[in-house]
Amino acid sequence: MSVGAVAAVSATLPVAGLDAARPAEATGGAQFAGVLGSVEQLQQLQSTSQELGVRAVTGDLDDVHDYTIAAQQSSLALELTAAVRNKAVEAFTEIMRMQV
Structure with missing residues (x-):
């Protein structure tokens, strides 16, 4: 996979919650x-x-x-x-472990 394709996917999937300038409480709803x-x-x-994929199999796709x-x-x-989901679950598990 090319670097351009990775950048394109990264641009379409913004990772919420990485803005260190604002406190988490102020951006919680926006992050979700x-x-x-x-x-x-x-x-x-x-x-x-x-x-x-369906169009390619049926022959309707030119390229x-x-x-x-x-x-x-x-x-x-x-x-x-x-x-990202796995990291969130790990973080949640670690927080729950701290509370015990």
Whole structure:
């Protein structure tokens, strides 16, 4: 996967909660909305990839590269989302461990 494709996926999936200039309490709702927006964008990438896959199989797609790029973007976005989710779960688990 090229660096440009990684940058394109990173731009479409903003990681909420990385703004150190503002306190977490002031941006909590905005961060959650950003995460939901990222999940919606992931779903959009997956549906686009699936649609292009169907078009490629049926012969309606002129350039198969479009499907390949869309499938890679979808895959990379899913991996990024899973990694962020895993880190959030780890952080939550660590916080719960501190409270005991």
